[in-house]
Amino acid sequence: MKYKLEQSDIYAFASRMGIAVKPKGNEIKFQRCPYCSSSRQDQWTFSINAVTGAYCCPRASCGASGHFVELARDFDFPLDSIAPKQYKELPRVRLLTSTPAEEYLFRRGIRKEVTRAYGITTSPQDENQLIFPFYRRQQDADGKVYEKMEFVKYRLIDYDKSRHRAKEWCESECRPILFGMDHCDPAKSRTLVITEGQIDSLSLASAGIPNAVSVPNGARGFTWVEHCRDFVAQFDTVVVFGDCERGSITLVNEMRELFPNVKIRTPRLKDYLGEKDANDILQSFGEKALRTAVEKAECYQPATIREMADVEQVNLDDVPHFRTLFPKLDHALGGFYEGQLITITGKRGTGKSTVASMFAVAALWQNWNVLFYSGEMADYEVKRWIDFQIAGEKAIRERVYTSSSGYYLDPEQERQLADWYRHRLFLVDNAAMEEQSNPDLAAEIETAVRTYGVRFVILDNLMTAIDAGENIYTEQSRFAKRMKSLARKLHIVVLLVAHPRKSNARELTGDDISGSGDVANLSDTILMLDRVEKEKDDRGKYWQTVLAVQKNRATGVLVQGDDRIPLRHSKKSKRLYQLGDGGVTPFPFDLSKAKVQKTVLPF
Template sequence: MTRDISERLADQGIRLKDYAAGEHATLCPECSHNRKKKTDPCLSVKIDGEGGATWICHHCDMVGNVPCIEKPSKWKRPALPEKPKRSESMYDWFKGRGISRATVDAAGCFATEEYYGPEKKSCIAFPYRLDGKPVNVKYRTRDKQFKQTQGAQRTLYNIDNVTGDEIVFVEGEMDVLALWEAGIKNAVSLPDGAPKEAKFRDDDKRFEALRNCLPKLEGVNKVIIATDSDGPGEALAAELAQRFGKDRCWRVDWAELKDANAALQAWGAESVRNTVEEAEPWPIDGVYRFEDFGNAVLDMYHGRGPQPVRIGIEGLDDFYRVMPGTFHIVTGIPNHGKSNFLEQITMTLAEKHGWKFGIFSPEHKPAQYASRLLEKHLKQPFYDGPNPRMTPEEITSGLEYVNRHFYYITSNDHTPTIDWILEKARLSCLKYGIKGLVIDPYNEIEAGREKNQTETEFVSQLISKIKRFCRTHDVTVWVVAHPAKMHRDLNGDQPMPDLYSISGSAHWFNKADMGLIVHRNFEEKTTAVAINKVKEQPAWGGTGKLTFWFDGAHRIYKPSGAF
């Protein structure tokens, strides 16, 4: 049951006299109890009327929000007939495709008539159920015209029969029934078929059914992809592998046949079942022939497929580009601006390229991190000072943007392990379509070293897990790591560290795809950014050093030259 706005605000320690949409003033849970004027209503709260609210304290500058509640979707639920019609001619039609009467009855299929344009035609109905309730019906005529219940919720066909940690994806209701006939009852299909080509868009409506079935998919560890062997089937397979992670996906080869139903008719139930059971890992573990990568080599040569992204920060793009699915290390002496500079990178990727990010930054409270992102987005100071600060109205608007592009990962009751963080990021990739993950800093991760395991071995294992996550989910990961204690030179200055200076292990340099160092010159009021590691030069950039100055009025770094 959806909790109302009063309960959600109470979770934050905020209580109002009433909860009507509009502006309200009340006590601040952060500072009011410590003030002399304890009854001064210094917290401004704006309720938007759609289940969300934003607030700012005019005394301690605390800000925050609870997001709008998505309005209950007014899905149109189909009304199934109490006595569904199942004629002998319908059973004969299924029999001609290898589907038995028992399977048809178990799936709840029935014969009916529906309008296709102005003409009413005989068709077969395939009910979609979720938690035992009908949520959609897909209709098919003998000449393969399709329609669905208008306004129905998009779910996976046969999802209620996925009860374990394994699922099989096929392409169409008939293929689901074909596998059922072969004794495989955990097969599902998307309601809207396969795309012509893989676009990997997180807002693709074709995959809305995955989001609607997420609670049933979270426990799945093995995804067998048995889509059609044509171009759209391969595109759908690639889309599914990207969403679930290639490390848990397996691929069925239908040989010269098109799909599961064709295989059932040609080979029989036992051979179909064996073919699914013999699915191969994606990608196949072991040794490959280079001809397996021929298309990928040509795509790289012609500039097709994934390409390094020019972030959009003047000067930096010549040296540092972001290849999706890579591992980046960022270091620098504490308080030299490495987190600040990385926040500018992520916000620019969000603004110019539409990227979404998961953020694990336990050194900052969520409201603090939001204020930092707001400065980068609005190009104005959050706090009061010599330059005009952002207004509450601009904060409200800015938070709406931040909510769409950044997702804060946190654990309030334990220090998380890298496995816990990556699992939350995996779910965020599936549900929200994140393309980047920031872990800032590394030393806030639970070490959890095994007995007799050295720190160097632990770091190597941790980086390997991160890089595996990058590859399988095509997500770029930035890790901020502090250098070991730096000794001052004869002038009392701390020299710029390098990637080998990072505390714990040389693996930070050796295993990183890209490496950045951020170092501030307090006398000259400049910040040097050194690119010390570029795995693929010149495609991803090149090593070098740039100098930036921090524009305090607009809260961003601007280049002052490169050398």
């Protein structure tokens, strides 16, 4: 009877393997590959087509592919009408150790009696070819225990990549099991030690460490799990003595996922003593160093988790920050702190871009280098806006035309301003970005921050900063997460200008930011600009801009409702001034007080 593919079988297979799945069209995505277990970067890439049954792992180091029936057979998963996979029957003999094998492993620090006990030998045709037999204890019909060879691995002693195709390989069609299982006894020790290579497990055995085994196919092969799950379950603790590579230990994450009910321990990184694996430690520092590494192995601690008690208290005054040009806002926030993602929103015409450039001026005045991105204004418009805000009303001149008037600065004043913020104020060149085949604004921002010492980034606005594609909400969320990550990683302040969705509410809130809700959720501070109707003394009415704080993670102080900060706009200087009981709050500087000084780049 021919097998008929059922989606329920795919889900049942995933459940047995302990792998999370999710459907996507005709594909069923697996969180990790059953063969190589995948890395964190490659999660959800392994998939099975629910219609055809074809599976594939796209990782170059794995590349497993085939039909679901083959997958089920590889992992001994029973399917109706499909016979289980048949493995090669190996000779029921115990291999005798050869002299070349003893001598080679002895040079690697492994006692000769250990080599003999494990039956490590060499090929009669080639003394350069080591043979590692994998045995499992079995019972015959009479209940007599014997050792059955189920897997064989080969390794070249004098491997030369210019002459040989591979350093290691396995006997085909054999059942993959752990090397050294036949030497393990859970009655003597409830701890199992797993290494990546056979020579590493032999090194542990040579040091007198019990229950040392190794995986058959390296750190990326896990076809052995289904054949050894019951064996591993006999032990209370598993010490994963993987290879130490770039500050992390191989096999650990996969073992935690594959055996969630087993206590996983690992040697401390310092107990590797700068070496890569167990055999290197043995050769350089001896057997005692290996015993110490296993004895002092600690419960695995993910790099992403830390003790709350170890978190140091931080005084906000000690966190680098700069003050805005609005005293009431600074009183509520304390200023803009490094590591923050700040979002400002407001209806059209309320002054979002004006306030954003005001914050840029404030940062420059307090010696914070600034990067400005504008998706709506030309570069010369951004420069003119900021120049006017720095200069102030007294420095700006008015030119009267036939039917209108305009404002300008003298060329000498413009030169003075350019010299003042040269090497400190930068602008994303939109024209150059458009010429790139795959423009990545976030990557360009990171480069600018690292190159020019930028500490304050302004993105005006969110909609023009992203490539919306098919799902604008997804892209907004992804971009906001990247900006949040950059703020924390690079210790900078990022200000997002965002449009609100249409709302009839009396006062806007964080929920009114247009697009993905992740923008508001990820923001440390949310500022809102609005226009409210006011009455004059003579009972006339006018519109006034107000600034609100709708979210504030730093101090928790909100500025809402009648407490919103009233602002007055200067048409001449493009400035927004805070209004209060004492009238307009003056700027702390103007062009006549600005000390022009040359700034030297830090490279």
